[in-house]
Amino acid sequence: MSTPNGSFHQFQGTKGYIAGASLIDAVNCAIALERPLLIKGEPGTGKTLLARHVAEGLAMPMESWHIKSTSKAADGLYVYDTIQRLNDARFGDGDVRDVRRYIKLGPLGRVFSAAERNVLLIDEVDKADVEFPNDLLRELDEMRFTVLETGDEVVAAKRPVVIITSNNEKELPDAFLRRCVFYFIEFPEPDLMRRIVDVHHPNLDATLLDQVLIKFYWLRGQSELRKKPSTSELIDWIAALLRSGVTQQQVEQHLPFLGTLLKTEQDTDALGRYREAGGALPRKWSDLGPQYQQ
């Protein structure tokens, strides 16, 4: 049990997001230390969602920066639209002498210059070039940068809560990691999964949910699968089941709407072969092996 400390914003989870004690500790630690929080975990475990709910829980506005393989660190600060200025200079549109007109702040720049404290989500930082995180070190440390073209300095009045997610596609540089508070979202155990499902699909029939979860964890346990289904796919699957009015018996004997769970052809084929060979689907938790004994 943590002592509520009045001087800090405290995140306690929200109605729409079930967070374990260790996650809450890590989030609050990052907020208090004013360090970026680095979240890693399997795809579909709710990394991006967490940022949105931290913002909601703390009642702060959120700015997201979705990283692509072509993203550059400088883009997050500001972009100097040279082409536009060149064009204006050539064709005489607008006041070309004012450089400021062609400086557009990026997500980082907007968050720094905002009057209130923001949550900044840097999503999938590992998508970018390996050097990308290193280029942001100073900006994230000092929360300030200079616009070279004008000499203006952008300083964060209120240090934003920075949440960074990574899918582990690339190793992040040590110097960057040093500055972060780290959290790894594990794949939820069945009990936690029940609570997560409950948030998205309240009033779901308990026996149906049980059947769904048995099938889901069974599928995840199959080593032949190339891509294991994740939480978000489970939620989609349940939504599909509910909408079509599938009964518990049908889920018990078949796997309807497999396409929401298995996303590659090889996986669907592998399951098909298994079924053709007379492979049985599990019906009870005990069919899944000792780790799921209830």
Next chain:
Amino acid sequence: MFLELFYGLRDEGVPVAIQEWMMLVRALVMGQHGSSLDGFYHVSRACLVKSETYFDAFDRVFARVFRGVEGELSVTDELLEWLSDPKNARELSDEQRAALEELSRDELLRRYLETLERQTERHDGGGRWIGTGGHSPFGHGGEHPTGIRVGGEGRRRSAMKVAEERHFRDYRTDEALDLRGTVVALKRLRQLTRQGRPDELDVDETIGETCRNAGEIELVFRPERKNNVRLLLLMDVGGSMDPYYQPVSRLLTALHATRGLRDFRAFYFHNCVYESVYSDARLLRGSAIPTGDLFRQLDERWKVVLVGDAAMHPHELMSAFGNIDPRKEAETPGVTWLQRIADHFDRGVWLNPDPEKSWPHTRTTKAIASIFPMFHLSVDGLEKAVAALVGARKVA
């Protein structure tokens, strides 16, 4: 005890520096751990460990350092003091136990906070307030069907439990070579250069030229940045390599999946490279290519990766006519061929699937390791190997 954790982690090879340590100390001073061992476990892991691959090491060290600290730092110091001398819970009668209502967790939490506010002095026994040996839902050593623990033995998974379960064992990278990890490691295998057709707009130069041109737009193009790494892979097949079929085939799959290599060639050999290498894993005569041809076709910029267990009879490596295959007799000993490869190519590494511990006990492994830098065929080893291939050259 805390420093023991720090140095314990460093001894386990977890990269913890003073910066992370100061971060943890700051968090503790702020009371982020909520004065509980569980909270301390969460906060210290978040601050000190920056990759799930080290969670297992962290758990081991944490369990070692804090074993026996199962009872814990409680909510406030006073409360801790009350609870520091646990009284044996007296046996509750069945009626009493039944009388204790089943409380939901939220309800319990609210009552706990209320009770904490009302409580002004220590007490033992009784039905409502926090203390030891009572049957209120709060406190420890007590009996209540849905109690909240305040210090003492826990019903829920405690930090020690989590640490001792070593939940994160599977995330260790020094053991397995999974495909994804391999691909990620190989992504570093690149050197970007600008070569070829100029077809990318160079904005800076365009502006410069346009200015020099008095505002008349002058477009300047430059070649795109491309990976300039050429890779030659030589693999030992058969015999002692058979048990390592899986990691080696994953490496091969990953290399084929690594788009962006400028050029990639793979050849096979058995035990040691002699006068020929083979383009087919069955080492058929028809697929033989003279090793000397490789030197002519591939220049020194090619990077060489040899994969093999390097364990063979010393005769196979050191002697003339050493090839284990009696049909192939060649005068030049294998070690000379290996040396020629190392001399011809600028950078080369040897990946060994045998556990690193066994290397010093094998003569041929030691000999080969003196020719090529040798790395373990694991994600960690592969990363180091890639660094040795494209990274900054170490000063000898």
